[in-house]
Amino acid sequence: MSDNKKITLTIDGKTIQAESGQSIMNACDAQGIYIPRLCDSTGLVPQGSCRVCSVKVNGRVVAACTQPAEDGANIEHESDEIQGYRKDLVRMLFHEGNHLCPICEASGRCELQAMAYRFGISQATTYPYLQPVRPVDASHPDIALDNNRCILCGRCIRASRDVDGKNVFEYVGRGIHKRIGVNGDCLADTNADLNDYAMSLEVCPVGCIIRKGEGFFSPVGERQYDSDKIGSNIENHTAHSSLGKLIKVHQIDPNDAIHDDIDQSNVNEDKS
Amino acid sequence: MKKKRIATTSLAGCFGCHMSLLDIDERIFDLLELVEFDRSPLNDLKKFTRRCDIGLIEGGCCNEENVHVLREFRQNCDILVAVGQCAMMGGLPVMRNAIMHSDDPLRECLDEAFCTPKVLNPENQIPNDPALPLLLDKVYTCVDVVKIDYQIPGCPPSGETIWRALNALVKNEAPALEYDLIKYD
Numbered sequence: 001m002s003d004n005k006k007i008t009l010t011i012d013g014k015t016i017q018a019e020s021g022q023s024i025m026n027a028c029d030a031q032g033i034y035i036p037r038l039c040d041s042t043g044l045v046p047q048g049s050c051r052v053c054s055v056k057v058n059g060r061v062v063a064a065c066t067q068p069a070e071d072g073a074n075i076e077h078e079s080d081e082i083q084g085y086r087k088d089l090v091r092m093l094f095h096e097g098n099h100l101c102p103i104c105e106a107s108g109r110c111e112l113q114a115m116a117y118r119f120g121i122s123q124a125t126t127y128p129y130l131q132p133v134r135p136v137d138a139s140h141p142d143i144a145l146d147n148n149r150c151i152l153c154g155r156c157i158r159a160s161r162d163v164d165g166k167n168v169f170e171y172v173g174r175g176i177h178k179r180i181g182v183n184g185d186c187l188a189d190t191n192a193d194l195n196d197y198a199m200s201l202e203v204c205p206v207g208c209i210i211r212k213g214e215g216f217f218s219p220v221g222e223r224q225y226d227s228d229k230i231g232s233n234i235e236n237h238t239a240h241s242s243l244g245k246l247i248k249v250h251q252i253d254p255n256d257a258i259h260d261d262i263d264q265s266n267v268n269e270d271k272s
Numbered sequence: 273m274k275k276k277r278i279a280t281t282s283l284a285g286c287f288g289c290h291m292s293l294l295d296i297d298e299r300i301f302d303l304l305e306l307v308e309f310d311r312s313p314l315n316d317l318k319k320f321t322r323r324c325d326i327g328l329i330e331g332g333c334c335n336e337e338n339v340h341v342l343r344e345f346r347q348n349c350d351i352l353v354a355v356g357q358c359a360m361m362g363g364l365p366v367m368r369n370a371i372m373h374s375d376d377p378l379r380e381c382l383d384e385a386f387c388t389p390k391v392l393n394p395e396n397q398i399p400n401d402p403a404l405p406l407l408l409d410k411v412y413t414c415v416d417v418v419k420i421d422y423q424i425p426g427c428p429p430s431g432e433t434i435w436r437a438l439n440a441l442v443k444n445e446a447p448a449l450e451y452d453l454i455k456y457d
Contacts, residue, residue, distance in 0.1 A: 098370055100364065100366070103367075107457040118451075120449070131369045131410075132370060133372065133374070133377075134370070135373070136372055227452060
């Protein structure tokens with residue numbers, strides 16, 4: 001896929017080096033430039049559905065996670081216009097579902113919430129709250145699904161299909177009726193397992209996939225995004241080894257070491 | 273400088289935001305140098321004595337009295353601030369708007385609260401005294417009912433957040449919150 005040819009991009013007037021075949025997002029990650037994202041996650045095939053990673057390339061708005069970096073591209077990333085689009089997208093996600101942060105177990109480690117904090121969203125919007133009536137599926141002994149919080153990022157779909165090789169989740173319906181369905185009448189009917197990568201804390205960016213019996217494991221003040229902005233891990237690194245993982249996004253094998261790594265890290269987190 | 277007049281109220285809220293206002297601790301003396309409290313549960317004034325500069329609203333609207341009070345605040349306050357998640361987006365009371373598998377969530381909510389055998393309520397009666405304000409079909413946010421000028425997010429917003437926001441407001445500035453003060457929980 002990649003012939004490792006070096007190319008040059010301009011992002012907000014700053015010239016950066018990238019490899020040909022890299023997405024704009026991966027090229028920026030490697031340079032310590034964080035492009036906000038919700039539907040993209042390390043180790044999953046980028047999908048480009050949330051559009052929070054929108055950037056303007058040569059005058060066109062594109063999703064940075066799926067758009068390949070081109071030699072000489074002029075990328076607009078933190079302009080008022082692009083930041084405005086991103087903020088509005090995040091605001092609309094809050095209005096579209098039932099996002100009750102005060103009662104949510106994922107609060108403090110929720111990527112949607114952290115993104116809103118990063119954007120400094122605190123003032124009223126003109127969008128109506130849709131307050132949809134969505135089901136909760138608590139049929140599985142170890143996992144519950146609260147669809148009220150779902151933002152349709154599809155990370156669980158890709159994790160289950162590409163990493164676990166199980167196809168537990170899939171999109172059903174279209175347009176405003178689109179939702180995540182499970183491969184059966186309810187989650188208990190599927191072969192979902194607590195140790196699946198799709199059920200790990202890294203995959204669901206919000207609190208939709210709930211690991212039963214593990215809630216509120218970090219006290220307020222010590223949660224993931226309490227003091228660190230989302231994306232600060234990327235901004236604080238410039239082309240360091242820890243980002244090697246971010247770059248090898250496309251090669252996923254169900255038996256890959258990524259899976260074992262992540263299971264292991266979960267076990268450690270549970271103990272802490 | 274002329275002291276600003278502040279009015280506060282708790283609609284469909286838990287008074288947590290008012291408790292958080294008191295959480296500014298001894299800075300309440302500094303606050304009283306800058307502001308004077310008009311209608312507020314803190315001083316138990318039930319009616320506006322005159323026009324106010326700033327109105328702080330805790331909670332959304334779940335009954336008709338809430339709507340009445342909120343409209344009164346809008347009429348009597350130059351700047352209206354929604355404080356906390358309930359005022360901003362409904363908070364916990366808004367959970368009754370979307371109950372799974374229910375076509376009539378309010379009925380389901382009342383049935384669950386008063387008509388299930390789990391609760392000691394021998395007559396299985398839903399409270400209907402004429403003195404009780406009529407419940408609304410669903411919980412509305414403050415923005416649904418009146419124009420809101422600013423919001424202070426949090427459940428509740430910390431004392432520090434309220435302090436910073438109030439300080440900006442008495443200087444006629446828009447409250448700008450830093451990263452660690454914007455919290456939705």
